[in-house]
Amino acid sequence: MAHISTTTPSAVALSIGQHRIASPVALAPMSGVTDAPFRRMVARFGAGWVVSEMVPSDDLALGEEEARLRAEGDGLDLHVVQIAGCEPHWMAEGAKVAAGAGAKVIDINMGCPAKRVTGGYAGSALMRDLDLAENLIKATVAAVDVPVTLKMRLGWDEASINAPELARRAEASGIQLITVHGRTRQQFYKGQADWSLIAEVRAAIGVPLVANGDVATVEQASDCLDRARADAVMIGRGAQGKPWFLAQVAAHLAGMAVPADPDLASQRDVAVELYEAQLTHYGVAVGVRHARKHLGWALDVAAGQAGASAMTLSAARRRVLTLDQPEQVIAALDEAYDALAWRAAA
Template structure:
């Protein structure tokens, strides 16, 4: 296969492979980004940060802006609806060590769109042009953009937005193959992405429903995109990056992670969450991640997964979480853990 040849560059940074971790609020924190890099992500993007610097003092923003110890390039995504404020946010983030600025025009969340940010911006092409020109002009580092196909089915204007982006100096474009009103329902479409790629000279990244190595290869071939971006497909399955890379190189599926590998990754991920957030917050945040791991674990039926999630969610200390994970990786985990009802190490 030739999918690993001629890897694209964004500014002076060349992608190490064609598989990128999508920015996801509440998911792609520093521990998860580092884990996905270790497991084969060629590029990772942090959680979106508000463009309003007056809100950066909050604990949430401080944690989202923490890229300590991460290798280059450090990609910071900013969200907002005011061109001058976004430009200022880009400058300040560059001063704080960001090496690439990504502009969010793809988030479908109501609380973001209600502030005329995220994918709501796609309804105002003049404002989009102002924002792109302001941000690109504000920094001397590469600026990228993430969009959807439009606001709704009747306004598929992604190609016009893409052309505005290239003209403004945006150096790479990620396109999620859904319009905003779909949010995450239905199926992503890739015709729009293929059309954009055929008309632009900057790298184009295909996003939406990339949940398997075969799907990644299919989307890359169909769209002609330079890379694929994995979002929800990595939740509970950070191995998807090495699986996709293996498939691109060899055309075959690699073996799924062993129980020992699952145990090592879960312990490492949960430990990193405790360290990053502190014990109290780290224990809470670990619950959703372990829930995703359970949903992706083929050893358990859906009812068993549900019962095990409830069991894990009742744990209140790092020690009991680690004990539970180690028990859950035993071959007879479902029988032993579920027989206990509530968990006691």
């Protein structure tokens, strides 16, 4: 696999509990995206740490297979599992299962805006009931011996920006790092993340603060850190199709030259490696379907590097994303990347 090497100066020192973090750049938890194969790949390129997709705490505690797959982290030096729920008992039990299976950090989700999550009074809905949120945090922290972190939004809506208050309570309850997405729940992913409002959380806490939201370039990463007065930046959608992007951000923040994107041949190898890893992770029947979004993002990134429009790639892209036999998918990928290489050379 193509590799981007980064080093981080000692001035940028960050820890999660006893775990020293190599760079202040994290991969955000994204449901249906940050599965174990993708996290392993991003970590190998050089992310500071990576977080699992959200895992329902009760499903994990009850041994549901889908929850187990979401929480898997074999091969990761720092295995972080994010759990969600609205009942202290199940949050504690889910945290115990995750830690017992090897998680070195438990992250609590109080930021997911999806209606299926907030409808059950989990995710960002907890920002409407800080007493319940505090009880969930205390139960989770008490249940495990590993560090517990928290991810939240600015608040439920613009009239209730209460992230600083929740952060204060969280730190007092034992949370060791806090991540804030610079939007309210009611914004979902619309508009622009407000990094400056995250700085109000910085003034309220002494534990490390991570800023999240709309970081798609290395310049935006440094701007985000400055405006949020944060210790680290967390990147989600900016890494889709570009598992090397976090390493590029880390180099920029360290004052080093930012490595170029891997060439198209290396990008093809990365896409195929991730595809095959997801087939192994999920089984072929499920993996073929699950991997399509990653292949689509990879092709979009490659098309951009080659200077080709999405229209130019549309026929090959349709083939890659509709074929069901893995060998046919890989052959179609080869054809697509060969066409892009020809386009780039021309």
